[in-house]
Amino acid sequence: MDKGQNIRYTATTDACKLCTPLGASLCFKGLENCISLLHGSQGCSTYIRRYLISHFREPVDIASSNFSEDTAIFGGGANLKKALDNIRRQYRPGIIGIASTCLSETIGDDVPMFIREYREAYRGEVLPRIIHVSTPSYNGTHADGFHRAVRATVADFTGLPGCGCADLSHKRVQGLVNIFPGMVSPADLRYLKEILASFALRCIMLPDYSETLDGGLWDGFKTVQEGGVGLDSLEAMGDAEATIEFGRVLAFDETGGQILERERGIRLHSIGLPIGVMETDRFFSALEDISVIETPAAFKKERERLIDSYVDGHKYVTGIRAVVYGEEDLVVGIVSFLREIGIVPVLCGSGGQSRRLKEAITSIAGDGDIKGIKVLEGADFTEIEKEAEAMSPDIVIGNSKGYGMARRMNIPLVRAGFPIHDRLGGSRVLHLGYRGAQQLFDTIVNSLLEKKQEESETGYSYM
Amino acid sequence: MEISLLKERERQVYTKGEKPFEMDCEKKSLAGAISQRACVFCGSRVVLYPIADALHLVHGPIGCAAYTWDIRGSLSSGPQLHRLSFSTDLTETDVIYGGEKKLYAALMELIDLHSPKAAFVYSTCIVGIIGDDVEAVCKRVSAEKGIPVLPVHSEGFKGTKKDGYRAACHALFNLTGRGDLAGITRHSINILGEFNIGGEAWIIKDYYERMGVQVVSVMTGDGRVGEIEKAHGAALNVVQCSGSMTYLAKLMEERYGIPWIRVSYFGIEDVSSALYEVAGHFSDAPSIMERTKAMVKEEVERICPGIREYRRDLAGKRAALYVGGAFKAFSLIKALRHLGMNVILAGSQTGTREDYAVLKELCDEGTVIVDDANPIELSKYVIEKDADLFIGGVKERPIAYKLGIGFCDHNHERKTPLAGFIGMLNFAKEVHGTVMSPVWRLTPRRAVGTKDG
Numbered sequence: 001m002d003k004g005q006n007i008r009y010t011a012t013t014d015a016c017k018l019c020t021p022l023g024a025s026l027c028f029k030g031l032e033n034c035i036s037l038l039h040g041s042q043g044c045s046t047y048i049r050r051y052l053i054s055h056f057r058e059p060v061d062i063a064s065s066n067f068s069e070d071t072a073i074f075g076g077g078a079n080l081k082k083a084l085d086n087i088r089r090q091y092r093p094g095i096i097g098i099a100s101t102c103l104s105e106t107i108g109d110d111v112p113m114f115i116r117e118y119r120e121a122y123r124g125e126v127l128p129r130i131i132h133v134s135t136p137s138y139n140g141t142h143a144d145g146f147h148r149a150v151r152a153t154v155a156d157f158t159g160l161p162g163c164g165c166a167d168l169s170h171k172r173v174q175g176l177v178n179i180f181p182g183m184v185s186p187a188d189l190r191y192l193k194e195i196l197a198s199f200a201l202r203c204i205m206l207p208d209y210s211e212t213l214d215g216g217l218w219d220g221f222k223t224v225q226e227g228g229v230g231l232d233s234l235e236a237m238g239d240a241e242a243t244i245e246f247g248r249v250l251a252f253d254e255t256g257g258q259i260l261e262r263e264r265g266i267r268l269h270s271i272g273l274p275i276g277v278m279e280t281d282r283f284f285s286a287l288e289d290i291s292v293i294e295t296p297a298a299f300k301k302e303r304e305r306l307i308d309s310y311v312d313g314h315k316y317v318t319g320i321r322a323v324v325y326g327e328e329d330l331v332v333g334i335v336s337f338l339r340e341i342g343i344v345p346v347l348c349g350s351g352g353q354s355r356r357l358k359e360a361i362t363s364i365a366g367d368g369d370i371k372g373i374k375v376l377e378g379a380d381f382t383e384i385e386k387e388a389e390a391m392s393p394d395i396v397i398g399n400s401k402g403y404g405m406a407r408r409m410n411i412p413l414v415r416a417g418f419p420i421h422d423r424l425g426g427s428r429v430l431h432l433g434y435r436g437a438q439q440l441f442d443t444i445v446n447s448l449l450e451k452k453q454e455e456s457e458t459g460y461s462y463m
Numbered sequence: 464m465e466i467s468l469l470k471e472r473e474r475q476v477y478t479k480g481e482k483p484f485e486m487d488c489e490k491k492s493l494a495g496a497i498s499q500r501a502c503v504f505c506g507s508r509v510v511l512y513p514i515a516d517a518l519h520l521v522h523g524p525i526g527c528a529a530y531t532w533d534i535r536g537s538l539s540s541g542p543q544l545h546r547l548s549f550s551t552d553l554t555e556t557d558v559i560y561g562g563e564k565k566l567y568a569a570l571m572e573l574i575d576l577h578s579p580k581a582a583f584v585y586s587t588c589i590v591g592i593i594g595d596d597v598e599a600v601c602k603r604v605s606a607e608k609g610i611p612v613l614p615v616h617s618e619g620f621k622g623t624k625k626d627g628y629r630a631a632c633h634a635l636f637n638l639t640g641r642g643d644l645a646g647i648t649r650h651s652i653n654i655l656g657e658f659n660i661g662g663e664a665w666i667i668k669d670y671y672e673r674m675g676v677q678v679v680s681v682m683t684g685d686g687r688v689g690e691i692e693k694a695h696g697a698a699l700n701v702v703q704c705s706g707s708m709t710y711l712a713k714l715m716e717e718r719y720g721i722p723w724i725r726v727s728y729f730g731i732e733d734v735s736s737a738l739y740e741v742a743g744h745f746s747d748a749p750s751i752m753e754r755t756k757a758m759v760k761e762e763v764e765r766i767c768p769g770i771r772e773y774r775r776d777l778a779g780k781r782a783a784l785y786v787g788g789a790f791k792a793f794s795l796i797k798a799l800r801h802l803g804m805n806v807i808l809a810g811s812q813t814g815t816r817e818d819y820a821v822l823k824e825l826c827d828e829g830t831v832i833v834d835d836a837n838p839i840e841l842s843k844y845v846i847e848k849d850a851d852l853f854i855g856g857v858k859e860r861p862i863a864y865k866l867g868i869g870f871c872d873h874n875h876e877r878k879t880p881l882a883g884f885i886g887m888l889n890f891a892k893e894v895h896g897t898v899m900s901p902v903w904r905l906t907p908r909r910a911v912g913t914k915d916g
Binding site for chain 1: 526568622
């Protein structure tokens, strides 16, 4: 039992995390023709919709089973079933992703049982695929909710784990690769698909909201945006040759990739989020390994240009002190990138509670040396800002929610991750691969230059 | 593609002129229908949020506090405490053993740190389930710290957003009656239901002051605990956004005998009649009415040329509106008419039967009226009625944009004041800016020349 009650308790002020159902909803948005359904109060789905819409600027329809007082007393089974009926009638989805909430978990609703009963009641009818993930918001953060939904989807579509059907001699489809990229931007997802295609690999990307959350306008009514990973692909996950899963912190937990490796013998390439040259090299090396194809020239050129620009810009960034915050694995990736360009990530903060952040950061520091890096786990923005002030940083890197902190310290904020609520184009921020590092590097250097230029008395127009 | 309504929802949609007027409303949202409404907590949070020198502590797991952190355009002329997000951030252990200890510790710590004038403690869903005695903790902290600590019973599932308004009104009501009434004149009011989005309360307050009417408190825009504590000294409660604050006005009428009126500050017609009505209430001081007349004339004259310009382009365009409370819809219909525009869809999250009856009278034949709509219904009617403009909040914005329709944010997130005379000009400018944008010519539904012959 957690001895949390005896530890000195501090309230959370300006959280550096969101709740688990948000992450699950985001994951489900990357499934084809899928509607997510939150089993709880109406507010959960509405708040999460608003939060996601403000970042992605796309419709995000999330249903609710809409608890009332009676529901909380007698259980949410009837409401959940009614919600399923109404979603089917209005949206005709191929998949419904159900995520629980703190309310339904606290009253002890048995959602898997409700789903079985629902299927039983409609036996003989073609029902959408129903996936369930348990996401009480008192346990973990939005990042955990996201990964749990990935894992639940893997488990659901491969009949794993615990079905006693471990089948290591399972058929393999050559060139078929699962990729579980984690919580990255639609632009990142598109870029990853481009990369995998260039290695002649067919990828099953879970989730894939590259189109559903960053698509074009409509010529008529649509219930759900086109795109997302489809049922056929999800069914085929268990036949893949390999799985690539990003996240050094994630890897400490049981993941979708691990389940597939253990139960189906699908080789897992677990690597950090490929941010910067070194982590991206690991990614490309995994791809070379799987495909037995050399990295295509186009990406080698991207890498060359990136390093060329590192050299062009290194004097502007050497010794610069950065505060980095966000989801744990994003922080780890950005730290890896910063270290290779000479920026010191003096403070790394996350609301994540894995207690593995420091270990993961140590693992990417080649020499294991993280002197000069302070790591704050399970932190809120108040703690991060308080520490940051003492460290006189030059730049802040993370989502929009650190804007107040950056403003008070009068240093630039380079926006990365989620949410970006105060700028346009959060969906199109590229973080991953050589191209993502290029975008981040240029943005960071230019933010520093802009600050210097604005504060200079002369205001040179030449540098 | 024909879009059909869910059977259970059919009685919450009415097209003027088509059948006898009979509308269902004030119902719980239908499970799975994807209502645009939020929950009880949202109703409470939205009303109390702008009180800038109070501590707003959300008791529950992190989500509810995180999603309401600094999201509104409610400005403060002084303290900014309302813009921070405080949570007891309950974890699994608390769910098992209860969250009272954490709540107590959080209050003690945060009150020491921020020295608020009062604290509001919002109960979220699971607090009601795990059985925390929030009331007792609040009492204890209040006694120890010497400031009002008010529980807000806003468990998300215990009703609808409207029940959240009531819980907030109760908390506000508990704050009144504590302050010293020295200096409050006979010609004084409280402004209720005005949240100072983009500085709107300041605009309205300025009108009243120019009229010679004293404003005792604004609830809750740019709100201060000390002012609310004196609110019982005012001679009149002037209630805007009637859905959220009428209940408080009624409580205050009962306890303090303060009469109240309902007004709106959106659109030239409604803001003028609001000011005249208040002036009329103080008929013992005819100078107030004189000043009001002069001021309204001056304000109207100032904005009219601008409005005329916008109207030239906007006349005949079609607008859809979907807002929280129906009272705002009344004003918007009049304001849009002033711009020469036709309303083809009008709906609200929380309208009452009486509200919809008024709405029906205000609307033209063929206008669709909806209660507690969802994205599919809203899409259906903006397509069928070919809207040029959608007025709503962030959740409605992508519905409009995806379909190539202009959008005006009239919700709490916006940063532009749309109330008062100057607000009407801002509104016209914003509507004009979106409706007349050249971008629509490139959008699939409205592309000119290149497609569909």
